[in-house]
Amino acid sequence: MRTSTAARLSLRTVALGYLVLLIGVPIVLILWRTFGEGVGTFLESIRTPAAISALNLSLLIVAITVPLNVVFGVGTALALVRGRFRGRGLIQAVVDLPFAVSPIVVGVSLILLWGSSGWFGGIENNLGVRVIFGLPGMVIATIFVTLPFVVREVEPVLHEIGTEQEQAASTLGASSAQTFWRITLPAIRWGLTYGVVLTIARALGEFGAVIMVSSGFPGVSQTLTLLVHSRYIDDHNTYGAYAAATLLMGLAVLTLLLMTLLDRKRSTT
Amino acid sequence: MITVTGARKNYGDFAALDDVTLDIPAGTLTALLGPSGSGKSTLLRSIAGLERLDAGSIVIGGRDVTGVAPQKRGIGFVFQHYAAFKHMTVRDNVAFGLSIRKRPKAEIAKKVDDLLEIVGLDGFQHRYPAQLSGGQRQRMALARALAVDPEVLLLDEPFGALDAKVRADLRQWLRRLHDEVHVTTVLVTHDQEEALDVADRIAVLNKGRIEQVGDPVSLYDRPANDFVMSFLGSVARLGGQLVRPHDIALERNRDRAVAADALTGTAGGVVESVVERVVRLGFEVRIDLRADSGQRFAAQVTRGQADVLGLQVGETVYARATHGPDAYELDPALAI
Numbered sequence: 001m002r003t004s005t006a007a008r009l010s011l012r013t014v015a016l017g018y019l020v021l022l023i024g025v026p027i028v029l030i031l032w033r034t035f036g037e038g039v040g041t042f043l044e045s046i047r048t049p050a051a052i053s054a055l056n057l058s059l060l061i062v063a064i065t066v067p068l069n070v071v072f073g074v075g076t077a078l079a080l081v082r083g084r085f086r087g088r089g090l091i092q093a094v095v096d097l098p099f100a101v102s103p104i105v106v107g108v109s110l111i112l113l114w115g116s117s118g119w120f121g122g123i124e125n126n127l128g129v130r131v132i133f134g135l136p137g138m139v140i141a142t143i144f145v146t147l148p149f150v151v152r153e154v155e156p157v158l159h160e161i162g163t164e165q166e167q168a169a170s171t172l173g174a175s176s177a178q179t180f181w182r183i184t185l186p187a188i189r190w191g192l193t194y195g196v197v198l199t200i201a202r203a204l205g206e207f208g209a210v211i212m213v214s215s216g217f218p219g220v221s222q223t224l225t226l227l228v229h230s231r232y233i234d235d236h237n238t239y240g241a242y243a244a245a246t247l248l249m250g251l252a253v254l255t256l257l258l259m260t261l262l263d264r265k266r267s268t269t
Numbered sequence: 270m271i272t273v274t275g276a277r278k279n280y281g282d283f284a285a286l287d288d289v290t291l292d293i294p295a296g297t298l299t300a301l302l303g304p305s306g307s308g309k310s311t312l313l314r315s316i317a318g319l320e321r322l323d324a325g326s327i328v329i330g331g332r333d334v335t336g337v338a339p340q341k342r343g344i345g346f347v348f349q350h351y352a353a354f355k356h357m358t359v360r361d362n363v364a365f366g367l368s369i370r371k372r373p374k375a376e377i378a379k380k381v382d383d384l385l386e387i388v389g390l391d392g393f394q395h396r397y398p399a400q401l402s403g404g405q406r407q408r409m410a411l412a413r414a415l416a417v418d419p420e421v422l423l424l425d426e427p428f429g430a431l432d433a434k435v436r437a438d439l440r441q442w443l444r445r446l447h448d449e450v451h452v453t454t455v456l457v458t459h460d461q462e463e464a465l466d467v468a469d470r471i472a473v474l475n476k477g478r479i480e481q482v483g484d485p486v487s488l489y490d491r492p493a494n495d496f497v498m499s500f501l502g503s504v505a506r507l508g509g510q511l512v513r514p515h516d517i518a519l520e521r522n523r524d525r526a527v528a529a530d531a532l533t534g535t536a537g538g539v540v541e542s543v544v545e546r547v548v549r550l551g552f553e554v555r556i557d558l559r560a561d562s563g564q565r566f567a568a569q570v571t572r573g574q575a576d577v578l579g580l581q582v583g584e585t586v587y588a589r590a591t592h593g594p595d596a597y598e599l600d601p602a603l604a605i
Contacts (some may be wrong), residue, residue, distance in 0.1 A: 164352035167319055168410075170339045171346040172417060182365075186356040211401035 027249070034246040037239065045243035050218040052068045054227040055247065060135075061223065065142050068093045069199050070084040073150025078149070079186065095152070098145050098168075106144050107212025110137060114213075137213035138223065142206050153195035157188045173174040190262070203250055223247045270295040270317060271421055271453065279312055284313040287477035289325070293421075293470075298447045298454045300464035302500070303383075303474035312474070316455065317346050317423050330420050345414030345452075351406040351425040353398035359385070359409050360394040368418035374489045379433035384412040387446070404435040411443075415450065424456045427461065440467050450505055461501050465489065473497050505566035508538050512590040516570035519556065519586050520579060526587035540588045542566075544580050556580060558588060 006167065023156040034042050045051065075093065098106070110145045114131040123129055131137045142181060170178040185192075214222045222230060224244060232241035271293040276302040279284040281364040285308045293299045298464045301309040304452035314320040316327055334342045343584050354362050357459035360381055361368075367534035369378045390431040398406055407427055413576070414422060414492045427443075444467045447454055458464050464471050473480040473488065473496075481493040495511055504511045520526035526539045545565070556568045568588060580586060 164348050164350060165354055167339075168346065168348060168352035168354075169365065169414075171317055171319070171342075172413065173340045173369045175340065178369060183354060189356075251459055264486070 103208030343421035
């Protein structure tokens with residue numbers, strides 16, 4: 001189909017305008033509000049004890065979530081692609097569940113399960129480990145919402161590489177473990193990296209599930225997203241909210257940048 | 270020496286191997302030949318340990334390896350689609366088996382360089398598989414399989430993914446390599462020309478069973494049945510009998526054809542046919558014919574014969590078999 005120049009231009013204008021209005025303007029506004037007061041003010045605002053604690057907590061949650069998701073994600077992907085067992089369809093559906101379920105529902109159900117009056121309440125009541133309103137709860141909530149990323153990125157790569165390379169390795173004398181470390185893992189490394197980057201981005205940005213299971217004390221149990229929220233809603237510190245949001249955005253941009261760089265590297269090797 | 274005894278393998282209702290027994294003598298290059306679904310790849314993969322037999326046993330070099338993992342069978346395996354380790358250089362690919370065996374670095378380096386020279390990939394050490402052509406990748410895969418000094422080398426349609434010219438070259442090259450290295454080699458192929466070209470021995474498989482085993486000449490000249498005959502070389506059906514196209518003689522004169530046929534006497538008799546097409550293929554000329562029964566077949570004559578006959582499309586010609594497959598098996602005393 002051939003479109004006239006006018007039609008093409010107007011189509012582009014509409015698409016571009018849509019993007020600018022929905023994504024560009026809000027981001028620019030936040031940046032403008034943040035840096036309008038000067039870089040010094042911004043730095044001051046993200047150097048408060050509460051902000052530093054929030055940044056650390058967010059990074060800590062990422063640091064715990066990523067390795068766990070890598071191990072279980074790769075394992076699940078291998079089982080789904082290579083395994084021949086009953087209930088594979090069910091597992092496929094369960095893996096996608098976090099995409100479908102609203103994070104706030106996740107938060108509520110975690111409280112029902114792990115809260116002091118929940119099924120696993122004994123852990124808190126008898127062992128004294130606070131799951132809900134503590135770090136474990138926030139980690140579990142984050143794992144729940146980020147679970148599909150590694151699985152869904154690694155799965156198609158496993159399909160694509162097939163089993164021939166692994167069979168070749170076994171005929172050359174490699175044990176299953178040697179085959180995994182030397183053949184399978186390097187072959188899926190790009191899919192895995194992509195999954196990890198998406199996991200990081202989502203873990204940093206998660207709000208709905210985490211707010212339900214966090215006690216939300218500034219300087220103790222606030223992640224960066226919770227800090228933005230509480231500064232805005234509770235403290236009426238709009239500038240502080242903008243500054244924290246900018247910091248959060250900076251981390252996300254850094255992650256995306258990393259992904260783009262890795263993508264470029266992938267296409268050259 | 271590889272001995273397969275009573276091998277069975279089913280995939281659901283489908284019998285991929287149906288009681289296969291086969292001896293592969295040491296030092297030979299044996300081709301497993303058959304159409305797709307005949308079980309030839311399953312048989313090869315079972316010898317490698319990549320498939321588990323439902324019943325039967327496999328002995329390699331006197332050792333029963335039926336339940337042994339592929340890692341411990343002393344085999345080298347080459348896949349149709351190369352199975353190159355894409356993230357490794359050519360050198361690391363070839364060195365893989367040796368580095369798994371924790372051989373000293375210097376020994377690995379020397380062996381890899383030697384092998385790359387043998388397979389004609391010297392100077393490609395630092396390339397990645399993606400930077401090689403299909404033929405080069407397959408030669409790398411061969412070097413990789415040979416690096417571990419396998420007792421037997423198993424090749425699963427190794428040239429199937431290559432274009433015709435490269436395939437013919439590699440096949441010659443494999444034959445020369447085998448004459449140098451002398452490792453017992455089993456090659457799976459569906460290409461009869463390839464089997465006739467490279468193999469010392471051919472086992473023809475059909476529907477999970479072995480139809481016939483023998484050297485290429487005896488299989489071609491004395492096929493055990495119609496399947497082997499039509500799978501190995503081309504055939505024409507003449508008067509209800511299978512004959513090789515080059516064993517068909519054409520005469521313009523009916524009486525002469527009948528007289529000649531009375532002397533050689535095959536079951537087919539003389540078949541009146543109409544010339545549909547004359548195709549000159551270099552030295553050979555293929556003449557496509559239609560018998561009066563409506564049956565189509567092709568006769569193959571030399572260029573000289575074709576010139577003498579001077580056949581044109583639409584002309585009538587009398588075809589007879591100079592000898593059928595059975596003629597070879599006649600007792601010499603009776604074939605006066």
